[in-house]
């Protein structure tokens with residue numbers, strides 16, 4: 001259970017709110033790089049309650065600007081993208097990728113240069129890494145980017161997909177911190193995914209895992225420790241990294257066991273759900289997910305809303321063709337996040353022991369948002385403390401401490417080689 005005040009504190013992301021200000025200390029994963037073509041259409045971008053426009057110039061550079069034209073506010077999503085600048089269709093003001101106003105055709109020629117020089121469009125630093133366009137909304141000197149192991153991999157080793165949902169970022173994040181739903185909500189999929197059957201059997205052998213935690217500068221590592229039928233322990237190790245990252249062991253049927261999810265707030269009521277999958281040693285066999293054919297820039301498109309239960313098929317449930325009634329795994333996650341209510345009412349929930357990781361995550365975030373010194377410390381650690389972050393599951397001997405397991409030992413690569421063959 002969470003107090004009304006804390007629920008609000010965690011859910012509000014606008015500038016001037018504690019969580020919004022905390023989040024502005026981090027680079028925001030904004031869009032897949034595929035969403036921006038050189039010279040292509042400018043794309044609307046809404047993050048942390050702020051409306052922007054992003055475009056890729058013909059020379060490949062990316063510009064991220066306030067959505068409204070600095071003249072009289074027409075949306076620059078309507079603008080032309082040419083000559084490495086956006087040209088507003090109302091009066092032709094031209095703004096380059098750095099926010100400089102480089103032409104104001106309606107101003108008399110003798111005053112034009114001086115006038116242009118006085119005006120600057122609000123522009124946001126951006127960087128491309130791991131197939132993601134990252135945007136800095138924090139003002140001042142940008143903080144370091146997170147040094148995740150996947151940040152510097154070649155593009156062919158990293159893939160991603162996103163879904164835009166009508167639910168708070170917190171609903172999405174908590175779904176990712178919650179391992180108990182996997183064998184229930186996603187039961188149709190985990191049964192058929194390669195490598196999942198053994199994991200499922202092991203998880204089913206001991207239904208009440210012990211949760212153990214290791215505090216980290218930017219979040220925590222969590223292990224669900226179970227007795228295994230083989231005699232030792234079966235551990236599933238996950239990691240939460242503030243403010244919106246969760247690393248989950250072998251999920252989603254992708255050809256990589258490495259998955260990072262992110263729940264990015266567009267505003268208080270909408271969020272972008274990311275799956276980023278990567279292979280640290282070789283190119284991904286398939287960069288697209290099993291949901292091929294759907295728009296990887298919005299997997300949730302067309303789901304609908306409460307009036308059609310977000311696309312749930314009762315017929316498929318009745319005929320036992322599907323447990324949840326949803327056509328793909330991620331629609332199940334999106335549907336339950338939206339069906340909790342845009343802001344889940346956390347004052348009424350009855351938490352069980354499988355919710356302990358969620359409680360830990362909330363506590364971490366409340367502290368970091370309330371106490372500026374704590375928030376600063378988390379943000380400052382992002383550039384140096386995340387090089388070993390990953391999730392995995394393993395069988396270990398009874399007397400082994402999972403905290404001592406190698407995170408990037410050769411044994412963890414065996415599966416990737418198989419997948420590549």
Ligand code: FES
Nearest residue numbers: 069071072088091
């Ligand atoms: S509103 Fe854009 S040029 Fe006038």
Ligand SMILES: [Fe+2]
Nearest residue numbers: 175182186333
């Ligand atoms: Fe899920």
